[in-house]
Amino acid sequence: MTGLEIILVVVFVVAALLGYKLIGAVPSLLHTPLMSGMNALSGITILGMIAVTAFSNSALARLVGMIGIIAATINVVAGFGVTDRMLHMFKGGAAVEEKEK
Numbered sequence: 001m002t003g004l005e006i007i008l009v010v011v012f013v014v015a016a017l018l019g020y021k022l023i024g025a026v027p028s029l030l031h032t033p034l035m036s037g038m039n040a041l042s043g044i045t046i047l048g049m050i051a052v053t054a055f056s057n058s059a060l061a062r063l064v065g066m067i068g069i070i071a072a073t074i075n076v077v078a079g080f081g082v083t084d085r086m087l088h089m090f091k092g093g094a095a096v097e098e099k100e101k
Contacts, residue, residue: 035086039079046072 001009026034046069053065 035079036083039076042072042076
């Protein structure tokens, strides 16, 4: 491994640990708005993956790009689905009954 690769791995590990620590400290009241924001960022990830995959030269890079696009799309769709279900929990009984009819 070159020096640059080592630095990139260290940055990735530190970012993962910091992200885990920050997410653990988020109160449940703020979880839904923050999750919606993260879904928007995953949408940006999809655009980035599409751009990188479009300009890739090898079949392996395109395969990995396709897997990344699929994973980010699943994350966005499932995230918005969970957010929608959580927001329904805060609605009153009459609003929920009207929507079910």
